[in-house]
Each structure stands twice: as structure tokens, then as C-alpha cells.
Amino acid sequence: MDMGHIYRRAPLARAMALMACACLSACKDPVQTRREPAAETAARGLIAIRDAGCGSCHEIPGLDWPKGRLAPSLNGFDDVGLIAGQLPNRPEVLAAFIRNAPLVKPGSTMPPMPVTRQEARDIASYLYGIDHD
Amino acid sequence: MIDALWGWPPPVLDPAGPYAAKVTTLAWSLFALGVIVTLVVIAALWAAIKGPPRVQAMLGGERAIWIGGVAFPGVVLTALLIWGLTLTATLTDPIEGDEMRIRVTGEMWWFRVQYLGDQGRVIMEDANEIHIPVGRPVVLELESADVIHSFWVPHLSGKKDMIPGRRTLLLVEADRPGEFGGVCAEYCGAQHALMGFVAVAHEPAAWNDWRDARLARIAAADGPRGTDLDMARTAAAGDAARGRNLFMDVGCAACHRVAGTDANGLAGPDLTHVGSRRTLGAGILPNHLGTMMGWIGDSQSIKPGNRMPSYDMLSAGELEAIALWLEQQK
Structure with missing residues (x-):
């Protein structure tokens, strides 16, 4: 739909839209705690995610396919309180959890993953970089 | 995950055997x-527009049409047709002697x-x-169980x-070991794009070992059903034994x-x-415990419409036990 012609006809609407935008952006401060990963680390992480088949159980933003629904969606790790409900939310903990979940959290239903330590760190880095908003 | 279509060099330009080499x-x-x-056409076009009047007259005459428009393509295309057909005909030459036969049946959407x-x-089955x-x-004896693949x-x-009700033959040979991706190349339904497989070429000695191990496994299993073999093998992992029962x-x-x-x-x-x-899932996911659990529990999210239902009524523990086994x- 061409929004432009609506605004051309109604300058008032344009002004209101601008004001609405300004209000919205003021609603939430930028998250200061978000860890901005190095782009290449996150890119490697996405490749590792694809190769390990994480998507067969998890929906992961940036991964077109598959979008499994068996396990929680991994959208926005930076906003999550605890990893898997009980582990502190830090990248090194997440990396360890990715590699061998039952070891880090006994009883975890997520099995160990065939990824190297470096790949686990890259994946954690990618997951923290996903924009939740 | 094995990809038949991407990578460098592109698989279609990277033959790994004599038959593919001919196609390439x-x-x-x-x-x-x-x-x-x-290039010839561009040169002629340039000469017709910018060239000296004598060349322009030559290109504009009826003779140029007979030579460049009829005789030249006629000869080139005929030669090409004969050569191309001869070459592709050798792709189906019967093999003399030491041939091996594998039947591959296309199903919606796996092989x-x-x-x-x-x-x-049939001595061994796989997918x-x-x-x-x-x-x-x-x-390769190619067949189909449902639609054309x-x-x-x-x-x-x-x-x-792969045509229903008919058997087609395809000859393949690898001249180096490796894993080569394959796909279904004829639209066959919703998950056509997720219908892949892997061709693994082994050195002959390694292939013999592989075959012997498989035959031994099958021979051992051909005793009374539910022999001690499997139970003994899985006894170490109680979960796997439970998985077997659940299965x-x-x-x-x-x-x-x-x-x-x-x-x-x-x-x-x-x-x-x-x-x-x-x-x-037919060449689409890496094979490990995690993807196995994901596939069993929710194959419909991964490959919607495939014939296997999602076993989402199973608990995570049950899924893990079956996947382990x-x-x-x-």
C-alpha cells in the first residue's frame, strides 16, 4: 500500500504520525546490558547453528528453516532472566549449556550437542545478538 | 547437512566419476x-553498422543469409546433435562384468x-x-512408489x-572417495525441496568392510526375534533398552x-x-541425538506434510530414550 499519498493529502496526519513515532521511541530506553557481539563471531554462530540442526527443536530468528516447536523459541536471550529457568544468564554459561546441557543442568531434556567449544561460544554470541524488540 | 546444489566448485562442474565427466x-x-x-554475431553486427561499405553490402546480401543464416547453423547444429547424442548414449552402455546393482525407490519425500x-x-535395506x-x-534401478521423482x-x-510403474536405469561410478549430495530433481509435492540423500564413495577395501559389517549385523539379527543380541548391546544403557520397548x-x-x-x-x-x-529426514538434518529427538517429536514442523506424524504426546524422557536406542x- 502506498502510504505516501495519504500523507500528501493530509499534512495533519503526517504530523500526528511523527509525534506518535517520537512518543513510541521514548517508551523504552535502549537496553544497556545488551552485548553487541562482533559481527563475524555472530555470523560463524549462525553457520554453526545451521550445521548442528538446532532449528529442528528451536525457533531461532535469522534461521529460515527449520523452525521446530518442540523446545522454547530462542528469541532474545539478553532479556531472559535465567537460562533454562535456573542458570545465570551469562554467555560462558550459555556456551557450556549448548555443548552439554545435562552436565550443566542435570535432568535437562536438551541432549549434548556435537559442537566444539569455539562453535558453542559463537552460537551463544549469536543468540545474545538477536534483537528481541 | 549435505548440499547437492551449493559449494565451490559447483557440484555440476566438479565431476567425481566418468559418467559425470562426460556430462560436464x-x-x-x-x-x-x-x-x-x-562473438561472431556481435562482430557481424558491428561490421554491418560501422564497417566499410563493401562489407556492409556483403552482409546485407542474400548470399549472407544463405551462408550465415542457413548453412552455418545447419552444419554446426547437426554436428553438435550427432556428437551430443553419441556421447550421452554411452552413458547407458551396458556394463560388462563386475557391476553392482542398487534399487532406489522415490517416495514422498525420501529415497x-x-x-x-x-x-x-534384496540383501540390505537402507534409506x-x-x-x-x-x-x-x-x-541404479530407479523406481517410484507414488509420483514422478x-x-x-x-x-x-x-x-x-523415477516413474511409477516403470524401472529406469542409471549408471554411476565414483573415481574418488567422498560424500556427494543428491536431490530429487522433479517437482513431486509440497516437500520436494526437502527430499535429498547422500552418495558415499569408499575405497574398495573400506567398502568391503562396510558391507561385511552390515551383513553380519543382519545375519546376527536373523535368529529368533528379539534375540539377546540387541538386549545385550543395549543393556549398558538402561534408557536405550527402555527406548526399544517404547519404539x-x-x-x-x-x-x-x-x-x-x-x-x-x-x-x-x-x-x-x-x-x-x-x-x-532425507538428507536435510545432521544425524545426532538432538535432531533425532526433534524429528520424532515434531517432524511436522521440520517437514510439514510428511507421512510421519509428530509424536508430541511423548514426554521428553521418552523421546530421548527412543532416540538413544x-x-x-x-
Whole structure:
């Protein structure tokens, strides 16, 4: 739909839209705690995610396919309180959890993953970089 | 995950055997000829517009049309047709002597694989993966169980349709060991794009070992059903033994066969060696405990519309037990 012609006809609407935008952006401060990963680390992480088949159980933003629904969606790790409900939310903990979940959290239903330590760190880095908003 | 279409060099230009090499030769020749003809046409066009009047008159005459428009393409295309047909005809030359036969049946949306012994008897069953020895020609008997599929391993040969009610033959041979991705190359329904497989070429000695191990596993399983063999093997992991029982109880066995157990279903892929496969879900996922759990629990999210229902009524523990047991089926 061409929004432009609506605004051309109604300058008032344009002004209101601008004001609405300004209000919205003021609603939430930028998250200061978000860890901005190095782009290449996150890119490697996405490749590792694809190769390990994480998507067969998890929906992961940036991964077109598959979008499994068996396990929680991994959208926005930076906003999550605890990893898997009980582990502190830090990248090194997440990396360890990715590699061998039952070891880090006994009883975890997520099995160990065939990824190297470096790949686990890259994946954690990618997951923290996903924009939740 | 094995990809038949991406990578560098592109699989279609990277032949790994004599049959694929012929196809690649033909492709490069056509490309080169196309470049030459294009250059000739561009040169003639330039000469007709900017060239000296004598050349312009020559190109504008009736003679130029007879030579450049009829005789030249007539000769070139006829020669090309004869050469191309001769070359592709050799792709189906009968193999003399030491041939190996594998029957591959296209199903929506996976490949059933049956290794044939003497007199065409099925000696080993598998799915979505064919193992061949390097340097030995293999005859693939291609069939279809439902709609038209097409079998294509770009590294090994051209495409060949798999047609319901008919058997087509495709010859392949690998001249180096490796894993080569394959796909269905004829639109066959919703999940056509997720219908892949892997062709694995082994050195001949390694292939013999592989075959002997498989035959031994099947021979051992051919005793009384539910022999001690499997129980002993899985005794170490109580969970896996539980997985085996669950596999029989929740209905998996109705469609899947696992040699040496009561699981005798033929509708779905044979799972006797599923733990040793490179991929799950027909060439689309890596094969490990996690993807196995994901596939069993929710295959409909991964490959919507495939014939296997999502077993989402199973608990995570039950899924893990079944997956553990299946991953032990090498």
C-alpha cells in the first residue's frame, strides 16, 4: 500500500504520525546490558547453528528453516532472566549449556550437542545478538 | 547437512566419476560454442553498422543469409546433435562384468535404498544414503512408489526420472572417495525441496568392510526375534533398552523395520542402520541425538506434510530414550 499519498493529502496526519513515532521511541530506553557481539563471531554462530540442526527443536530468528516447536523459541536471550529457568544468564554459561546441557543442568531434556567449544561460544554470541524488540 | 546444489566448485562442474565427466564435457563444449557464436554475431553486427561499405553490402546480401543464416547453423547444429547424442548414449552402455546393482525407490519425500545380490534379491535395506566402492560401475534401478521423482547426484551423473510403474536405469561410478549430495530433481509435492540423500564413495577395501559389517549385523539379527543380541548391546544403557520397548509400544514399529526386533513395518524407511546415517529426514538434518529427538517429536514442523506424524504426546524422557536406542542402530 502506498502510504505516501495519504500523507500528501493530509499534512495533519503526517504530523500526528511523527509525534506518535517520537512518543513510541521514548517508551523504552535502549537496553544497556545488551552485548553487541562482533559481527563475524555472530555470523560463524549462525553457520554453526545451521550445521548442528538446532532449528529442528528451536525457533531461532535469522534461521529460515527449520523452525521446530518442540523446545522454547530462542528469541532474545539478553532479556531472559535465567537460562533454562535456573542458570545465570551469562554467555560462558550459555556456551557450556549448548555443548552439554545435562552436565550443566542435570535432568535437562536438551541432549549434548556435537559442537566444539569455539562453535558453542559463537552460537551463544549469536543468540545474545538477536534483537528481541 | 549435505548440499547437492551449493559449494565451490559447483557440484555440476566438479565431476567425481566418468559418467559425470562426460556430462560436464558436453556442458563446457556447449558453453564454449555459445560464446563463439555470440562473438561472431556481435562482430557481424558491428561490421554491418560501422564497417566499410563493401562489407556492409556483403552482409546485407542474400548470399549472407544463405551462408550465415542457413548453412552455418545447419552444419554446426547437426554436428553438435550427432556428437551430443553419441556421447550421452554411452552413458547407458551396458556394463560388462563386475557391476553392482542398487534399487532406489522415490517416495514422498525420501529415497528407499535396496542393495541387490545375485538374482536380484534384496540383501540390505537402507534409506536416503547409498554407499558405493570407488572405481566400480553401479547400476541404479530407479523406481517410484507414488509420483514422478528424479534422481540426481550432480557429482556422479546426470538426472534420471523415477516413474511409477516403470524401472529406469542409471549408471554411476565414483573415481574418488567422498560424500556427494543428491536431490530429487522433479517437482513431486509440497516437500520436494526437502527430499535429498547422500552418495558415499569408499575405497574398495573400506567398502568391503562396510558391507561385511552390515551383513553380519543382519545375519546376527536373523535368529529368533528379539534375540539377546540387541538386549545385550543395549543393556549398558538402561534408557536405550527402555527406548526399544517404547519404539515397539507407541507405534513406531507399524511403519519402520529394525532387523532383529519385532519392528517390521515397511511403509517408512528401514531403521536397521539409522544410527550410522549421515543425515535425518532425507538428507536435510545432521544425524545426532538432538535432531533425532526433534524429528520424532515434531517432524511436522521440520517437514510439514510428511507421512510421519509428530509424536508430541511423548514426554521428553521418552523421546530421548527412543532416540538413544535408534542412534545405537548402526
